[in-house]
Amino acid sequence: MDQIRTGELIRQLRTNKGLTHAYFSATRLYQELAEVLGTDVGTLLSGTIDKNESEKGNMKKLKFYVCTHCGNVITSTSDANVSCCGSRLTPLDAVKAQESEMLTVEEIDNELFVSSEHEMTKEHYISFVAYQNDSTVMMFKQYPEWNLQVNMPRYRTGRLVWYCTKCGLLYQDIRRKPSK
Ligand SMILES: [Zn+2]
Numbered sequence: 001m002d003q004i005r006t007g008e009l010i011r012q013l014r015t016n017k018g019l020t021h022a023y024f025s026a027t028r029l030y031q032e033l034a035e036v037l038g039t040d041v042g043t044l045l046s047g048t049i050d051k052n053e054s055e056k057g058n059m060k061k062l063k064f065y066v067c068t069h070c071g072n073v074i075t076s077t078s079d080a081n082v083s084c085c086g087s088r089l090t091p092l093d094a095v096k097a098q099e100s101e102m103l104t105v106e107e108i109d110n111e112l113f114v115s116s117e118h119e120m121t122k123e124h125y126i127s128f129v130a131y132q133n134d135s136t137v138m139m140f141k142q143y144p145e146w147n148l149q150v151n152m153p154r155y156r157t158g159r160l161v162w163y164c165t166k167c168g169l170l171y172q173d174i175r176r177k178p179s180k
């Protein structure tokens with residue numbers, strides 16, 4: 001390694017990016033510090049690792065992250081720094097489904113049968129359906145060119161959350177049907 005040329009290159013890149021020497025040193029310091037502390041620079045600079053005890057581990061508060069590059073689905077029960085394919089992922093906000101978007105839920109024996117008329121083409125499809133309540137989460141992977149179909153144990157309450165590659169993250173609550 002030609003130290004003089006490397007030093008010169010770093011100086012040039014730094015100047016191009018308009019970074020001062022002080023900023024540059026601080027960044028390096030943070031990186032080293034983060035490594036020693038077993039965290040990352042983002043967390044260190046935000047100054048907080050805030051975890052609300054009551055929400056920690058509550059499956060109903062589960063956060064969903066979807067990588068739009070590779071389709072990876074990642075979940076966390078409290079705040080997390082999540083990245084995939086080189087991008088930082090932010091948790092998706094689930095939107096309450098409109099009547100027309102709602103999934104069809106039928107009780108068959110001791111199971112719930114979930115289906116939908118939603119488009120299932122490679123360009124536009126529901127990639128997973130999840131059932132969640134306070135203590136449980138179950139994920140059902142769905143594939144394009146296949147009808148959306150989920151068989152799950154019959155729960156009387158809870159929430160269905162699903163992700164569509166175009167519509168985003170939607171949810172509906174499972175309502176207890178009046179007994180006959
Ligand atoms: Zn990815």
Ligand SMILES: [Zn+2]
Pocket residue numbers: 118124125164165166167168
């Ligand atoms: Zn859709």
